Amino acid sequence: MLHAVDVHKNYGDYVAVAGVTLFIDEGEFVSIVGPNGAGKTTLINVLTGLLQPTAGHVHYKGHDISGAGPVKLAQLGMARSFQLVAVFAELTVMEVLQAASLTRLGRGMRLFHSLGSDREVRENAEHIASLFGLQDQLGVKSGQLPQGNKKLLDVASAFALYPEIILLDEPTSGVSTSDKHRIMETLVVASKEIGIKSIIQVEHDMDIVFGYSDRIVALYEGRVLADGSPQEIECNEEVMRNIIGREPVRNA
Amino acid sequence: MSTPTERTTGSTEVKHPDGKGIGLWLKLALVLLGIVLLALLPQVLSRYYIILMMPFFAYSIALLGLNLLFGYTGLISFGHALFIGVGAYSAAFLMRDGGLEYMEPLILLSLLGAVIVAVPVGLLAVRYIGIYFGLLTLAFGMLFYSFLLKFYSITSGDQGIRVEKPILLGFIDTTGIDYLTGPFYYYCLGLLVVMALVMWRIVKSPFGLTLRCVRDNSVKAESLGIGVYRYRFYAFLISAIYGGVAGVILAVSVGQVDPTMSYWTSSGNLVFMTLLGGFTSFFGPIVGAGAFILLQDQVMSLWEYWRLVFGAILALIVIFAPSGLMGLLTMGWKKVVR
Numbered sequence: 001m002l003h004a005v006d007v008h009k010n011y012g013d014y015v016a017v018a019g020v021t022l023f024i025d026e027g028e029f030v031s032i033v034g035p036n037g038a039g040k041t042t043l044i045n046v047l048t049g050l051l052q053p054t055a056g057h058v059h060y061k062g063h064d065i066s067g068a069g070p071v072k073l074a075q076l077g078m079a080r081s082f083q084l085v086a087v088f089a090e091l092t093v094m095e096v097l098q099a100a101s102l103t104r105l106g107r108g109m110r111l112f113h114s115l116g117s118d119r120e121v122r123e124n125a126e127h128i129a130s131l132f133g134l135q136d137q138l139g140v141k142s143g144q145l146p147q148g149n150k151k152l153l154d155v156a157s158a159f160a161l162y163p164e165i166i167l168l169d170e171p172t173s174g175v176s177t178s179d180k181h182r183i184m185e186t187l188v189v190a191s192k193e194i195g196i197k198s199i200i201q202v203e204h205d206m207d208i209v210f211g212y213s214d215r216i217v218a219l220y221e222g223r224v225l226a227d228g229s230p231q232e233i234e235c236n237e238e239v240m241r242n243i244i245g246r247e248p249v250r251n252a
Numbered sequence: 253m254s255t256p257t258e259r260t261t262g263s264t265e266v267k268h269p270d271g272k273g274i275g276l277w278l279k280l281a282l283v284l285l286g287i288v289l290l291a292l293l294p295q296v297l298s299r300y301y302i303i304l305m306m307p308f309f310a311y312s313i314a315l316l317g318l319n320l321l322f323g324y325t326g327l328i329s330f331g332h333a334l335f336i337g338v339g340a341y342s343a344a345f346l347m348r349d350g351g352l353e354y355m356e357p358l359i360l361l362s363l364l365g366a367v368i369v370a371v372p373v374g375l376l377a378v379r380y381i382g383i384y385f386g387l388l389t390l391a392f393g394m395l396f397y398s399f400l401l402k403f404y405s406i407t408s409g410d411q412g413i414r415v416e417k418p419i420l421l422g423f424i425d426t427t428g429i430d431y432l433t434g435p436f437y438y439y440c441l442g443l444l445v446v447m448a449l450v451m452w453r454i455v456k457s458p459f460g461l462t463l464r465c466v467r468d469n470s471v472k473a474e475s476l477g478i479g480v481y482r483y484r485f486y487a488f489l490i491s492a493i494y495g496g497v498a499g500v501i502l503a504v505s506v507g508q509v510d511p512t513m514s515y516w517t518s519s520g521n522l523v524f525m526t527l528l529g530g531f532t533s534f535f536g537p538i539v540g541a542g543a544f545i546l547l548q549d550q551v552m553s554l555w556e557y558w559r560l561v562f563g564a565i566l567a568l569i570v571i572f573a574p575s576g577l578m579g580l581l582t583m584g585w586k587k588v589v590r
Contacts, residue, residue, distance in 0.1 A: 048475070074477030082475070088468035091461075099465045103477040108462040109486075112450075115458050157476060 317494020339499020530576025
């Protein structure tokens with residue numbers, strides 16, 4: 001579904017991603033792990049078209065999407081969320097979800113229609129809000145939500161596009177431990193409901209990584225150190241020591 | 253904890269035009285009251301003040317457009333008088349060289365002129381934000397000003413061009429009546445009401461909501477599939493159209509066009525009026541235009557260094573009342589209700 005072939009990304013002399021090849025198939029939940037500076041966010045930014053790779057190609061559903069830009073990718077059914085909370089601070093929860101529904105339905109350019117009387121968009125927004133447990137905060141400004149809910153709203157607005165594939169950059173960072181599992185549960189249930197085929201996430205919390213992933217990709221200094229099922233990764237001594245920071249599981 | 257997209261000044265939170273400050277019905281009642289009062293003014297005020305109201309209508313229309321850019325899209329134009337100039341000179345040319353004497357085609361063609369100029373300027377400027385957008389618009393404004401000043405054979409330079417009084421609605425001309433304080437006053441009032449209604453529709457539309465997404469976080473907006481440049485460009489075109497219409501009104505009411513109309517100080521005045529009234533409110537700019545014109549008239553007659561007073565006022569607003577007069581009024585109203 002999403003193929004990255006020998007992707008490189010340099011910032012001047014600094015090599016952030018040094019030849020990553022990655023295949024994501026339909027139905028997979030893939031976690032990308034690695035220490036700070038391993039190139040995880042850069043890789044996500046290349047995969048989502050925000051950054052043009054220095055070399056290599058990214059293919060999505062048969063299209064070469066290297067540097068295609070997020071707008072085009074959103075139209076092709078790819079969505080993302082951000083590491084740092086990214087919401088429209090002055091817009092209410094309802095408005096944020098309405099805006100996402102509008103772009104999905106291609107109605108953003110409607111100049112003289114009344115937004116308030118577009119029932120389809122409103123119901124859409126309400127449906128997404130209820131999937132993410134935000135239905136009681138529809139009138140609250142996004143900037144005034146508690147951190148965990150901001151994070152949820154960021155993800156929810158990406159889900160409101162009904163994408164086929166979604167890339168989540170640290171969906172639970174900066175959120176309390178008790179909130180983390182709530183967010184992940186919500187996310188998994190919502191993605192089934194919406195029909196999202198594949199999820200790629202960057203995540204630091206290893207309980208979450210091992211608890212939810214079908215596959216784990218370990219990045220180290222811009223390269224893929226290991227790529228396999230949680231069971232395989234658990235037995236990989238190098239990855240467990242250097243990246244996960246735990247002892248490998250022997251004879252698992 | 254504050255992200256760069258949040259505009260906060262100290263503890264005074266800046267609320268954007270989307271906030272539901274007071275009830276919708278109360279708002280509607282206030283607006284209707286405002287229109288009725290404006291309609292009654294010619295019966296009570298002297299001719300001097302009625303003539304003073306003409307620029308009020310012109311600037312109010314221009315500011316409705318400017319604030320679509322400023323308040324709703326987050327782009328500050330320091331060259332918006334360019335479009336007032338384009339509208340005014342289009343009207344002057346059409347009357348002088350084209351022999352056109354009807355107001356409606358004048359407005360439509362001048363508006364078209366504003367669009368023609370806004371397309372290349374907009375295509376270039378909307379790729380930039382913040383100070384770069386501001387400086388680019390300022391540069392184009394100055395370019396147009398220089399053109400008006402230097403191409404004497406077409407524009408008559410700093411002498412400007414005389415503008416006749418066009419026929420309104422196909423039958424109202426200047427014979428036997430006081431054109432400016434009579435029919436033209438009501439014509440301008442009607443135009444302001446119509447253009448405000450259209451703008452109200454635009455800011456409450458899907459397009460308006462999308463503009464606010466672009467304003468608050470353009471990266472996030474793109475990730476939702478919003479073509480940020482396209483939206484900024486259309487907002488720019490719409491604001492130029494409003495500027496163009498304002499230019500025609502100004503030209504007719506002054507009876508003359510000259511290059512100072514699009515000089516940078518005129519653009520600065522527009523930004524000042526917006527801040528004075530409050531860019532966070534839909535009606536803020538209109539209130540700002542009224543307050544500016546009254547204030548200018550009063551202070552100018554008292555003291556020749558009126559700009560000094562205006563500078564001080566601007567500083568006070570930015571520091572203590574970033575939501576402008578409308579912000580203060582809403583705050584006062586909330587205290588009364590409580």
